[in-house]
Amino acid sequence: MQNVLVCDDEKDIVNALEIYLSSEDIRVFKAYNGKEALDIIRKNEIHLVLLDIMLPIMDGICALNEIRKISNLPVIFLSAKSEDTDKILGLNVGADDYVTKPFNPVEVIARVKSNLRRYTMLGSVVKKETAIKVNGIEIDDEWKQVFVYGEEVKLTPIEYEILKLLAGSQGKVFSSKEIYQRVWKDSVYDMDGTDKTVAVHIRHIREKIEINPAEPEHIKVVWGHGYKCEQESEES
Numbered sequence: 001m002q003n004v005l006v007c008d009d010e011k012d013i014v015n016a017l018e019i020y021l022s023s024e025d026i027r028v029f030k031a032y033n034g035k036e037a038l039d040i041i042r043k044n045e046i047h048l049v050l051l052d053i054m055l056p057i058m059d060g061i062c063a064l065n066e067i068r069k070i071s072n073l074p075v076i077f078l079s080a081k082s083e084d085t086d087k088i089l090g091l092n093v094g095a096d097d098y099v100t101k102p103f104n105p106v107e108v109i110a111r112v113k114s115n116l117r118r119y120t121m122l123g124s125v126v127k128k129e130t131a132i133k134v135n136g137i138e139i140d141d142e143w144k145q146v147f148v149y150g151e152e153v154k155l156t157p158i159e160y161e162i163l164k165l166l167a168g169s170q171g172k173v174f175s176s177k178e179i180y181q182r183v184w185k186d187s188v189y190d191m192d193g194t195d196k197t198v199a200v201h202i203r204h205i206r207e208k209i210e211i212n213p214a215e216p217e218h219i220k221v222v223w224g225h226g227y228k229c230e231q232e233s234e235e236s
Helices: 011-022 034-043 062-072 086-094 106-121 157-168 176-183 191-209
Strands: 002-008 026-031 049-050 075-079 099-100 131-132 137-142 145-150 151-153 219-220 226-229
Touching: 002 011, 002 034, 002 106, 011 026, 011 106, 026 034, 034 049, 034 062, 049 062, 049 106, 062 075, 075 086, 075 106, 086 099, 086 191, 099 106, 099 176, 106 157, 131 151, 131 157, 137 157, 145 191, 157 176, 157 191, 157 226, 176 191, 176 226
Parallel strands: 002 026, 002 049, 049 075, 075 099
Antiparallel strands: 131 137, 137 145, 145 151, 219 226
16 A cells, blocks of 8 residues: 655645545545654655645745655645746755645546656566666666766656656657656646746756756757757767
8 A cells, every 4th residue: 555645734635635545545644734744754654745835833845855855755745826936946846746726636646646656666676678878877777776977866756757768768859748748647737837847857857967967968958849868979
């Protein structure tokens, strides 16, 4: 059984989500502020967090910053705010997805299940014949590990899937829409939101794998078209 933590200061929302999640055979842990959420994560095996941004004691942004110090588990923000700046803020601090209140519970469940599938795959034992290697990057898809010039870097599940997609088709240009469709799959965003969401995650990946993220060597932008992983040089 998979464990999902629902953290919101509105008990009606927590209880409603518990009903929907439980119907999908998901065990629900409940918290009503960021500090409670962190305590639960530290003491239990949690596979995903639904986290409100506006919380008492410790807000969702601060809570996520602390979560990311100890875990890469998927986090979906819940918030009454709908402005793009708030969505980008959530993604910037490490959220995997964002749902605006009022929301359709069916959509929330779909996003939960999608993110859980990706997270669960990190522990899968589907063997690959060879690792993906390109320009100093090695992706071990059996153990879901990434090494840059021999040093392991920690990526979130979505960051990992984006890098694997680009590195696995080196030289091919993927639009933001293509990346989003392949990585997020059944998540739904408007076009502007999609472009910004992908851009934020690309920036996070660059910060982890590039020597100088401002002048990336591995993930290049092709203006007006999308992103690509630079092809292996002949000297390599």
